[in-house]
Amino acid sequence: MSESFDYVVVGGGTSGLVVAARLTEDANVRVVVIEAGADKRTDPALETPGLVAGAYADDRFIWPFQSTPQAELNGRHLRQDTGKVLGGSSLTNFMMAMFPSRTNLDTWGKMGNKGWSFDDLAPYFRKFSTSHPPSQAIRETLGGLGYYREDLAGDGPVQLSFDDQYSVMNENWFKTFAELGLEMKTDPRTGKAIGAFQNSSTIESGNNTRSSAATAYYTDEIAKRPNLKVLTETTVQKINTETRKGLVVATGVEVKDKDGKVTNITAKNEVVLAAGTIRTPQLLELSGIGDRDLLEGLGIEVLIDNPNVGEHMQDHLMTSQQFPVKKGYPSADGLREPARFQSAFEQYASTKQGPLAGMGTSVAYVPLADRGGVMTQADRKALFDKYLSGGGPALSPVQKREFKLIRELLETEEEPAIQYLCFPGSLTVTPHPDTLTDMFTSHAPYDCIGIMALLNHPFSRGSVHVSSRDVSVPPTWNPNYCTHPLDLEILARTVGFVERIVNTAPYKDMVDPALKRLPDATGDDLETAKEIVRGRTVSCFHIAGTCRMLPRELGGVLDERLVVHGTSNLRVVDASMIPLEPLGNIQTTVYAVAERAADFIKESRKADGISLPIR
Template sequence: MARVEALDQPFDYIVVGGGTAGLVVANRLSGDRDVRVLVVEAGVDHSVDPLVRVPGLVAGLYGKDEYDWNFCSPPQPTLNNRRINQSRGKMLGGSSALNFMMLVYPSKGNIDSWAALGNAGWDFSSLAPYFRKFATVHAPSQMARDVVGLTYHNESLANGAGPIHVSFSEGYGSTNKAWMKTFADLGLDVSTDPREGQALGAFQQPASIDPATKTRSDAASGYYSPDVARRTNLVVLTEAVVSKVIFDTTGGSDAVATGVEIITKDGQKKEISARTEVILAAGALQTPQILELSGVGGRDLLEKHGIPVVVDNPNVGEHMQDHPVVCQSFEVAEGTPSGDVLRDPAVLKALLDMYQASGDGPMGQSNISIAYTPLVDGSGVVSPEAIKELLAQHECSLTTPAAKAVRRLLESPDEVTFQYLLFPSQIHIPDTPKSMADYILPVLPENYITVMTILNQPFSRGSVHITSGDVAAKPVWKPNYNAHPLDMELLARGVQFVERLVAPSTPLGGLLKAGGKRLPEISGAGLDEAKEIVRRRQISIFHVSGSCAMLPREQGGVVDERLRVYGTKRLRVVDASIFPLEPVGNIQSTVYAVAERAADLIKQDRAEV
């Protein structure tokens, strides 16, 4: 890692944040040996840390300052005033180094809506090559095919040679098989590869795990490999915080980014120059923070905190989106696998010993299964007429371009409204969680599995803003879950559908204990009861995005279609904060694809200068 004294010469590019997106951009730009690139990362390099590398030890990362920024929301009025935890990676690799490694892809209609909102070149066909570019997809084993099917897996799509390894587990079991059969029996059997942009039904997602080593494949291990780290034109500075972007405001109407001010681990302040561009890749919660600390944001907020206004754009930190997830846990019958057995130290030790000896066992696997569905409720797929009737009740609040885009997706019978997820253990929802670990560590003696209901296209919008001119003060994240009442209506209907999945007559229900416990203890069969489950059991699935949206400025935009910050020159944003609409599914794949395309845009602009 770099010494501060090595930073005196200007860099061509300064990348702020060595996370999922930042390391992609730094890798691709530094491939040109004539370009000098600096990455500034607040965390440290945990590339060889077992807690990061071993997939089954992921719970040990959460809430620890050396790995996790560990945000928490204010009380959420629609969720019984509970606070919601938001884990964010604080290390090289960012959140790709502490997520659950799920590799899920968005839908064609979902990404096409980005272009329809005014972003030329950001449709599905334009982005599709980049979804292939970042990954090396390994073919599923015959064992995996036998248990979870994978008849839809299109081998012709698995032709990338990217830095991120994507693989299927060899540990799928009875719960995964029952999940697939339950959805198929309800008419939701996937027949197309989700990577092609259209899929409805249950399917087995792969994970970002290297099958050769059974270790996490993240941005740090993939895009900052030892060969890349040896590049003399790439400098990575860890344990340093960017306190602001430095602007030259003397040359015209647009402020020109000329570098950054950093604060080192020992408290030194230092300015570093960028000849070509500053690229913000600090994530959807901290990129807006850095912009506001630099004088780019709403005038009233900046003046309140004594920050000189460089660009007055109140859209910074607004338009925030997140996937709400409702977690219902069900006690399993004797003999049904559950991750809750890991509460026993002897079991955990035995599985770790197995992993260390041969790489075998669940510690090197991800066995979560998912499903995509249109709008469903306790009766099954909701009819087009019923959807129109529901939307008509909220007509007056669906007037913005973004709301109209979400409405079109909701009305399409081929598009995804819900993602269901089969999680292998119990979930707990305290009113004020200390970290994500409070959600996922088992505390009850019984063994459970959890069915998660995720709303893919929320209408609600939140925000994230500074509370101080001090970079050490965390910005306040206000997700505003269910602020738009349609979100509650949709989630409750999704919860009603769970009762069909776990009914005793289904393959999945047959694995549950007869008369067993459930969390919460109430049934979601009725709409009112389902809404109460949402209030008690909704949290975040850690997909925050949209806070520096790629939109026309008059529609709430912060960056244009080339990711350049409005009102500035030589400043871009490359991370999930630019998403104009939340992607379907887990967003890891979309962050990688966006960063890969952004690197090409940056190189194109450099070539044209």
């Protein structure tokens, strides 16, 4: 006989643990979380901030998905490493706490999602997190951080803090952007931010360990709840369903444990899919929800014919460059020496201090810019006219509507087109990188600093689809990177803007012109810059949108309460629901959406006559 729960949550990652923790605040509600990975919350490789790069390369912690050949990126197969542990990608990511813009989230509503805007989500950004203010010493190092507002701190379980690994590199970053006319004026959490700023990180204040969904929403106290069960190293193979009154009803899931035993788990109320942007559409398709032709070709019974499942994938691409630093300037490359790394490791293990206690990066949000600086309104209009007014690829009516909204965002100087990051070490010495791991594990024979540029609002759209009826066979992931020429054009211009950064004091004072930079070509020529992008661009692991929240006729899979179209009780709560990629690192948005989804579920339960408190 199968075990029965009120709610079955598929995926114990960033969003799944949020939903489970909130629902089980009511002792009368039974929830099971099913996670394919193991519980690695206390593994030093994951909880130590300075070891983050290694987690991306360790198959104990991640799903190592590989793309099809990407024609516009020199035919490279790019990796997409998503978290396969309790806590999901919140336990393997770069820990950056970045927040979306007001106009960005308001666009979700304009796309056709009633009740979704910046103001609708703002309370949930404060609900999931508690921000700890920067110390006076950090403020002095980084120019005061006068834009930081303590009234936006929040009171949630995920801890956001500022580490103490900042140096003159970070200080010069802020001074250089001030020289470029891009000094931050407002707290980015207000939804309006242009310029250089210091992001906080998901790091516990005081003991400098990673704060994740696993540490915040599955504490020892929560784990003791008798109404919450968490199954690790257990794979969901399909969603079990029935059809009632013309709707598909999720009745539970079929699972396989690490010993190969297959059982069924029953859901009395709902099944919540929180398996991520790649695994969630795979499970929907394996369960009969997707494109009819694809499913019938694999012998899968079609329950709901919706060709939008697995489509419309978006991602932040990142191009990097590195520059040799003069003697006397700090670089993390020194930690590549075994003796220095061992000393830093021992220092962190005993005191939770030292070089491994933080990341030491700083960021900047910048509108469309190139070697000449921020582009004029006329130049931006000309660029979009060239590629979106008949000069680019043929577009469907849905794409035309969507791209019009993105254009409206990017034509202003108030929406960042690019996120720039300064990194205190080498980046991508490997000639043809396919993953972030290649960026952080290779290095030059001399100390370097690096600059990364992330494309905030891509126009290219990819896909994820099943290739077999066997859940253990990875789905086919084709991100279609840079297939829309605007993405390549905008990224190439970032190469030129990086050239402007490193030739502006005081940043340029750190760069040693006598040593080789990588790539050794500059971004002064646009065609050369495009070749740099084609050869050095990788994914930031911010994939989203494969089960978009939109009306079905507009390319959607989910309604505005995250219920799968054509079902009565199958909900999706992860980054696959995102209709338009938010700027910056997406984990904060996923947390906020998960908190709101938990309230949706509580409201639905209350409407059915069963009280479940909303907090």
